[in-house]
Amino acid sequence: MSATLKHIKINNINVPIVFEEDKHLPILNLQLVFKNSGYIQDKNKNGLASLSAKLLNEGTKELGSTKFAQKLEDSAISLHSNIGFETFVIELSSIKEVNDKGLKLLKQLLNDPNYDKDVLEKLKTISTGGLKRKEHDFDYIASTNLKKILFKNTPLESPASGTIKSISNIKLSDIENFLNKTIDLNNLIIVAGGDINFKDLSKKLNSLLKDIKADNSNKFQEVKVSEKVQTKIIKKDTQQAYIYFGSPFYTNVSSNDNYKAKVASFILGGSGFGSRLMEEIRVKRGLAYSAYGYVSINKSHTYFTGYLQTKLESADEAKDLVIQIVDNFVKEGVTKEELDSAKNFILGSEPLRTETLSQRLHRAFTLYYRGLDFNYTEKELEKIENLTLEELNSYIQSHKEIKKLSFSIVRK
Known part of the structure; x- marks a missing residue:
């Protein structure tokens, strides 16, 4: 940086x-x-x-x-x-x-x-x-x-x-x-x-x-994610079902293990084609044009979330499949091939993330705001490069809370 x-x-x-x-x-x-x-x-x-x-x-x-x-x-x-x-x-x-x-x-x-x-x-x-x-x-x-x-x-x-x-x-x-x-x-x-x-x-x-006052300091608020599993269905005159899902994910912006969350999130649903969600839902079963899921780590809150669209008659099957995919992901972890592919993409695409001044400033601000050093990304990439399959799968299996999936569905 x-x-x-x-x-x-x-x-x-x-x-x-x-x-x-x-x-x-x-x-x-x-x-x-x-x-x-x-x-x-x-x-x-x-x-x-x-x-x-x-x-x-x-x-x-x-x-x-x-x-x-x-x-x-x-x-x-x-x-x-x-x-x-x-x-x-x-x-x-x-x-x-x-x-x-x-x-x-x-x-x-x-x-x-x-x-x-x-x-x-x-x-x-x-x-x-x-x-x-x-x-x-x-x-x-x-x-x-x-x-x-x-x-x-x-x-x-x-x-x-x-x-x-x-x-x-x-x-x-x-x-x-x-x-x-x-x-x-x-x-x-x-x-x-x-x-x-x-x-x-x-x-x-x-x-x-010089004319700006210094009278007020807004206090930081931490936001907790509900662990209660719920499904809310809204009925609309639509030609397909819109399925959004989410669950808790316990970490914080300063955790030393967030690089593992980044890799796991990429493999589960953040990488588009090749991700577990896309592979199982679209490629193997043709239930959706796209399906995504990712871990969102913010200073005030962290959680897992994702979404897909599917045919009306496939909505229940798609919802059950998401639950099954996440359950298997936590239980069985990832494969060596998935880990290698994720490493290659994350490490190879890094130069594209800091090409412009605005990108570099945005990253530097984010790191400072989260209480991290400006060389954090470099250290993170080194950790990702050295991440073993056993370490990643042990981390994934320790986050069983991700299985507490709630759903918000819009369908006919």
């Missing part, structure tokens, strides 16, 4: 910066990442974080949406906000010649968001329209209902976009309160890279962020 971890003091707060100088690219890529500030903070106002990010994309109160967007477009500056479950991100990207203009516009946005009732109503109308269209998106319905099962009574139970009812109840004051609590130096991690040295960047960041 070319990135380094540095710090900058702003208003007596030591703000971490994941930084990579790259003189080959005459650009600046800057991300203000606010931790513990995604839709994990929606609480009883589902969709609040998403709507808040969308409002920030509407420019400043002084200029309004159109004029602000025009200023960005005139200089080919990209400035937008987005959310994850754990993070709220404001990203700026520009060529070197207009860096100062981009930073100036970002500062105006931070100091003067477009808190306007008409803008909010427009965003609510657009969001509501999107949610109405999703009423006919059967993948979305199956996926959303699976999360209701797996993450019951947690912030992950509800979709990031909220519901039609929850969106209608969000007020301008809710967004102001959310952004005031989120955009705080105590929550901030900066990710930056491009053709700029750290000394110059530090000066620009001090000017950009």
Whole structure:
């Protein structure tokens, strides 16, 4: 990794910066990442974080949406906000010649968001329209209902976009309160890279962020996955069955054994053709066009999940087959051929994962956010290369919780 971890003091707060100088690219890529500030903070106002990010994309109160967007477009500056479950991100990207203009516009946005009732109503109308269209998106319905099962009574139970009812109840004051609590130096991690040295960047960041307060620190929340095995079937007028499934997987982002989870996940269902799920469900039985499954390891939660689509008359058979495949996977483990194939792909594809500056910055941020060293990936690849069949199968057999599969199915 070319990135380094540095710090900058702003208003007596030591703000971490994941930084990579790259003189080959005459650009600046800057991300203000606010931790513990995604839709994990929606609480009883589902969709609040998403709507808040969308409002920030509407420019400043002084200029309004159109004029602000025009200023960005005139200089080919990209400035937008987005959310994850754990993070709220404001990203700026520009060529070197207009860096100062981009930073100036970002500062105006931070100091003067477009808190306007008409803008909010427009965003609510657009969001509501999107949610109405999703009423006919059967993948979305199956996926959303699976999360209701797996993450019951947690912030992950509800979709990031909220519901039609929850969106209608969000007020301008809710967004102001959310952004005031989120955009705080105590929550901030900066990710930056491009053709700029750290000394110059530090000066620009001090000017950009000096007006940001340091009053609030959003607390990290761990999310538990339900162990209760359930099946929820939603009946819709559909020509095929949409089957989503998931189960607990006990690990955390700092576990020394996560490289084994990566290989096991790849073999079970993450590799497409050649994976156990695809081989058994599609190739051998022709029950689905595709079938996937993977272990998702996040700072706040980890779990196993997957999905497939099949003919209506094959839905029960496909569901039972998923249970059987996972059960056999835990009981019997993998073959030497599967392990060798997984190693070859993971090790061989590694250079493609860090080709671009944005890829390298994203990886460096992820490692820092998870409390891992920047050379973690290199060490992980060495461990994968040296992983034995006995070690992997012993690991797989120790994770019997993955067999506690719940299903969310949309069918006729």
